[in-house]
Amino acid sequence: xxxxxxxxxxxxxxxxxxxxxxxxxxxxxxxxxxxxxSPSVSIKIVPPSSKFNGxxxxxxxxxxxxxxxxxxxWLEPATDSKLNQNKSRSGQRTVLGAKGVGRFAxxxxxxxxxxxSIAKLVDKFQVxxxxxxxxxxxQEKYLEDIDIDIISNxxxxxxxTGVEIEISELSTIWDETKLSNLIKELRRLAIQNRTGDKxxxxxxxxxxxxxxxxxxxxxxxxxxKKYNKSIEVYSNSDNSQTVDHSIIIPYNLNDExxxxxxxxxxxxxNFEGTFNIVRGDNTPKNIKIAAPLxxxxxxxxxxxxxxxxxYDLEKDSVESLFKRMGLDFSKFGLREARKIINEGTxxxxxxxxxxxxxxxxxxxxxxxxxxxxxxDPSKKIGHAQVSGSINISSENESNLIxxxxxxxxxxxGSYSRMIRLIEGxxxxxxxxxxxxxxRAGISRKAKPSxxxxxxxxSLASISKALQALSPEERKPxxxxxEKESQALTQALDEIEEYQKLLESRAALGLVVxxxxxxxxxxxxxxxxxxxxxxxxxxxxxxxNQRGDxxxxxxxxxxxxxxxxxxxxxxxxxxxxxxSGRKRGRPTTFVLNQVINASLNLLSEKLIESNxxxxxxxxxxxxxxxxxxxxxxxLINIIDNAIYWLSSVEIKDREIKLxxxxxxxxxxxxxxxxxxxxxxxxxxxxFDAGVSHKQDGHxxxxxxxxxxxxxxxxxLKLSAIEPQTIFTIEFPISQQEK
Numbered sequence: 001x002x003x004x005x006x007x008x009x010x011x012x013x014x015x016x017x018x019x020x021x022x023x024x025x026x027x028x029x030x031x032x033x034x035x036x037x038s039p040s041v042s043i044k045i046v047p048p049s050s051k052f053n054g055x056x057x058x059x060x061x062x063x064x065x066x067x068x069x070x071x072x073x074w075l076e077p078a079t080d081s082k083l084n085q086n087k088s089r090s091g092q093r094t095v096l097g098a099k100g101v102g103r104f105a106x107x108x109x110x111x112x113x114x115x116x117s118i119a120k121l122v123d124k125f126q127v128x129x130x131x132x133x134x135x136x137x138x139q140e141k142y143l144e145d146i147d148i149d150i151i152s153n154x155x156x157x158x159x160x161t162g163v164e165i166e167i168s169e170l171s172t173i174w175d176e177t178k179l180s181n182l183i184k185e186l187r188r189l190a191i192q193n194r195t196g197d198k199x200x201x202x203x204x205x206x207x208x209x210x211x212x213x214x215x216x217x218x219x220x221x222x223x224x225k226k227y228n229k230s231i232e233v234y235s236n237s238d239n240s241q242t243v244d245h246s247i248i249i250p251y252n253l254n255d256e257x258x259x260x261x262x263x264x265x266x267x268x269x270n271f272e273g274t275f276n277i278v279r280g281d282n283t284p285k286n287i288k289i290a291a292p293l294x295x296x297x298x299x300x301x302x303x304x305x306x307x308x309x310x311y312d313l314e315k316d317s318v319e320s321l322f323k324r325m326g327l328d329f330s331k332f333g334l335r336e337a338r339k340i341i342n343e344g345t346x347x348x349x350x351x352x353x354x355x356x357x358x359x360x361x362x363x364x365x366x367x368x369x370x371x372x373x374x375x376d377p378s379k380k381i382g383h384a385q386v387s388g389s390i391n392i393s394s395e396n397e398s399n400l401i402x403x404x405x406x407x408x409x410x411x412x413g414s415y416s417r418m419i420r421l422i423e424g425x426x427x428x429x430x431x432x433x434x435x436x437x438x439r440a441g442i443s444r445k446a447k448p449s450x451x452x453x454x455x456x457x458s459l460a461s462i463s464k465a466l467q468a469l470s471p472e473e474r475k476p477x478x479x480x481x482e483k484e485s486q487a488l489t490q491a492l493d494e495i496e497e498y499q500k501l502l503e504s505r506a507a508l509g510l511v512v513x514x515x516x517x518x519x520x521x522x523x524x525x526x527x528x529x530x531x532x533x534x535x536x537x538x539x540x541x542x543x544n545q546r547g548d549x550x551x552x553x554x555x556x557x558x559x560x561x562x563x564x565x566x567x568x569x570x571x572x573x574x575x576x577x578x579s580g581r582k583r584g585r586p587t588t589f590v591l592n593q594v595i596n597a598s599l600n601l602l603s604e605k606l607i608e609s610n611x612x613x614x615x616x617x618x619x620x621x622x623x624x625x626x627x628x629x630x631x632x633x634l635i636n637i638i639d640n641a642i643y644w645l646s647s648v649e650i651k652d653r654e655i656k657l658x659x660x661x662x663x664x665x666x667x668x669x670x671x672x673x674x675x676x677x678x679x680x681x682x683x684x685x686f687d688a689g690v691s692h693k694q695d696g697h698x699x700x701x702x703x704x705x706x707x708x709x710x711x712x713x714x715l716k717l718s719a720i721e722p723q724t725i726f727t728i729e730f731p732i733s734q735q736e737k
Contacts, residue, residue, distance in 0.1 A: 007141065007143070009137055009138055011104060022172045022178070022182075023185045024185075024357060025105035025109050026043065026058070026182065028105040029105065029106060030186075030189065030201060031354060033062055033163070034199055035095040035096055036088070036089075036163065037063055037089055037090045037092070038060035038062035038199075040200040040201070040202065041058065041059065041201055041202070042057075042201075042202045042203075042204060043056065043202070043203050043204065044203075044204040044207070045179070045203070045208075047207060047208060047216035048170070049213070049216075053169055054174070055170065056167045060163055061162040062163065063089055063120075064118045064119035064162050064163055065163060066126055067150065067152045070115075070128055071150075074130075092197060094352040094394055106167055107134045107137075109167045109172065111133065112132070112134070113131070113134065113167050113168075115129070115130040115131075115164070116128070116129050116164045117129075117130075117163045118160070118162055118163075124154050125154070125155045125158040126153070128153075129150070129151040129152075130150045132148060175215035176215070180227045183203065183223075183227040183228050186201055186203065187248055188348060188355050188360050200247060202248065203246055205220025224246060228245050228248060228249055251387075257278055257309030258311050258312045258317060258321060259275070259276065259277055259278060259310035259311075259429075260274075260275070261273065261276075261309075261310070261425070262276075262307050263305075264303060264304065264305050264306065268300065269292060269300075269421050271291075271425060272286075272287070272288050272289075273287050273306065277432075278324075279312070279321070280436055280440065280692040280693065281692060282648070283647060287429075289428055294417070295416070298417040298420070299399060299412075299417060300398075300417065301399065301400055301421070302399070302400070304393075304421070306389075306390055307390075307391075309387050309388050310381055310386050311341055312437070312442065315334050316679070319337075343362065345362050345384055345385070345386060345387045346383070346386075347359065347366075347367060347390060348390070349390050349409070351392050351393075351394070356392075356408070357407060358408060362384075367419065367423070369382055369426075370383045372426075381426060390418075392418070398414060399412065400414050441690045522565075522568045523568070524564075525560040526564040529558070529561045529564075530557075530561065532553070533557050536550045536554075586625045586626050587625075588733070591623055592619050594627050594634065595615070595617065598634040598635050602638055602642065605639070611641075611645055611646075612653065612655070613656075613657070614654055614656045614657070617657065617659045623666045624730070624733050625711025625712060629707040629708060629711040630707075630708070630713075630730060632703065633715055634668075636700045636704040637670045637701075637715075637726045638670065640701070641655050641672040641724075643693065644672070645674035647674070647675065650673065653673065655671070656669075656670070656672070664733065665729055665730065666730045668727065668730070669728075670725070670727075670728070671725040672724055676721055676723070677720045679720065686717075688702040701715070711730060712730075712731050713731060714728075715727070715729070
């Protein structure tokens with residue numbers, strides 16, 4: 001009977017031919033250290049010089065390997081030892097290797113290998129040394145013709161167990177380009193430690209210096225400092241403490257983003273998690289998505305944990321992101337800032353805390369996000385806008401099989417299922433992000449300003465040029481210039497008044513549009529639930545399965561109607577100040593009476609949020625207009641302040657009211673020490689539909705300003721730093737218009 005007779009060069013095929021590149025080979029050896037329960041692994045690269053050949057030394061302090069381990073596992077290609085036992089010896093880690101070929105990757109790094117292993121045997125230690133010349137697998141004909149010597153000794157005591165692999169006669173030129181690629185691979189290999197299971201990777205490049213021959217004449221410390229740099233290095237905090245650049249730092253953006261998606265798919269594909277608009281109110285909102293039906297060929301991909309950060313890349317958005325990170329954007333500029341964001345972009349797939357290559361690399365758009373975005377760039381999220389991790393379970397549980405080449409997962413039914421689940425999740429969050437961007441006015445064009453026209457109308461440049469003339473020549477011309485300037489200014493005053501009138505009417509039109517939009521949103525569940533109540537009323541008392549089902553869902557119909565009615569009530573209440581109903585004539589009233597009435601209405605919210613109101617306003621101050629207009633504006637501003645103060649952790653939450661009178665007007669300033677308003681939002685803050693609250697109408701400030709204008713006053717955003725200050729302007733007495 002015939003048998004397969006493997007050629008010796010099969011080992012070289014498994015090693016340097018199957019594993020894609022020296023970086024992937026080193027990562028395989030790092031994974032072996034992890035499987036051995038080592039808390040750390042060190043990689044030292046020594047470049048060739050005139051004195052000795054180059055070498056790479058990889059050391060761990062795991063359990064080590066006994067003589068039997070070497071014979072029966074390490075030297076047995078495609079061993080199933082890890083496949084049959086998917087937990088490490090400690091039981092704390094899920095092993096990463098399963099195919100039994102990763103260790104042969106060392107053949108692609110260099111021609112010779114020396115393995116030194118120290119393992120504990122009851123009360124003694126066994127030291128094993130294996131020397132291997134990979135070239136013999138090319139010289140000999142068959143595997144059975146090759147003998148490998150292992151030197152084994154027993155020692156009474158030893159400081160620690162572990163494995164050291166020294167690879168010499170390197171096959172790769174480890175210049176700056178190769179080193180930077182390796183550092184990037186190692187940085188993407190492991191996520192930030194959040195489980196308490198420490199595994200530290202260090203890279204020693206101290207053997208590199210400027211005295212070596214090219215291309216090795218580089219400073220190893222500077223290479224690590226350049227390519228292994230955390231975002232904290234840029235922060236405004238004290239950086240005087242010594243940083244060990246040899247410790248590999250995972251890519252991260254200081255845990256900051258504009259949007260954050262987090263949650264879990266169960267084995268059936270049901271998703272439960274949260275979506276947080278970080279740049280908005282920073283309040284996580286629950287998301288639940290039912291599992292889609294299986295398509296042809298799809299099978300379960302097991303449970304999946306999702307943690308994805310999303311970024312807006314407009315200049316103002318990037319500047320705001322860097323501010324939240326504690327960085328001075330002006331030191332970077334837009335191009336460098338986007339480059340820093342891009343370094344960490346890409347959605348990586350992790351298994352047992354280690355990245356599955358090549359998922360997560362900036363240039364590997366495995367979800368084809370850019371292809372989707374081309375069809376609708378304003379709504380779809382692109383590959384360059386996301387970073388994050390997808391954690392999958394073991395191969396046995398998920399059927400997500402890593403290719404032997406270590407270049408991705410096999411394209412099977414489980415992989416197709418995972419892709420479809422993630423695509424469905426993006427379809428759910430993209431409208432939420434787009435809705436927020438529209439309400440927040442992101443990317444809106446700036447409104448034209450009349451201020452520039454006023455500067456031109458002053459004709460200052462002409463007046464300055466006339467100074468060169470003699471007084472006799474200058475006087476009549478200056479009189480003419482001044483007259484024309486006054487005429488232009490008067491015309492601009494009239495245009496500005498007309499512009500304000502148009503803005504008011506346009507704002508009311510936008511308010512109506514928003515009311516129709518929000519009103520429909522509240523009406524839909526009311527109509528749907530009412531229909532269900534009427535249609536199912538006849539089955540309510542049935543003593544069968546259908547009756548049980550109707551009785552089960554009846555309370556949810558009532559709750560939906562109550563929620564919709566509550567939303568409509570809130571919407572109508574917010575519209576009251578600009579309802580246009582007959583309100584009688586404006587009157588003179590005491591300012592403090594309206595302030596106290598407004599604070600009384602909000603007292604419960606103020607107490608719940610632990611906010612102190614600070615004000616000391618003269619009881620004698622009287623103003624002219626409609627008390628309801630002032631109250632509407634005050635309640636809106638203070639209610640907004642309560643919301644944003646409650647969204648952050650602040651020791652002493654304060655809202656301050658300050659009043660001053662000048663000539664015919666009263667100015668009431670309302671400030672708070674909560675989150676400040678972004679500079680780019682100043683021009684759109686009063687636009688109808690603009691809101692940074694996830695559930696906001698975007699009508700409040702627009703209505704508040706219109707209410708003030710109904711009483712011949714105004715509402716302005718006076719300051720955004722160091723605190724947000726809104727100023728209400730009201731006439732003190734009746735003014736002739």
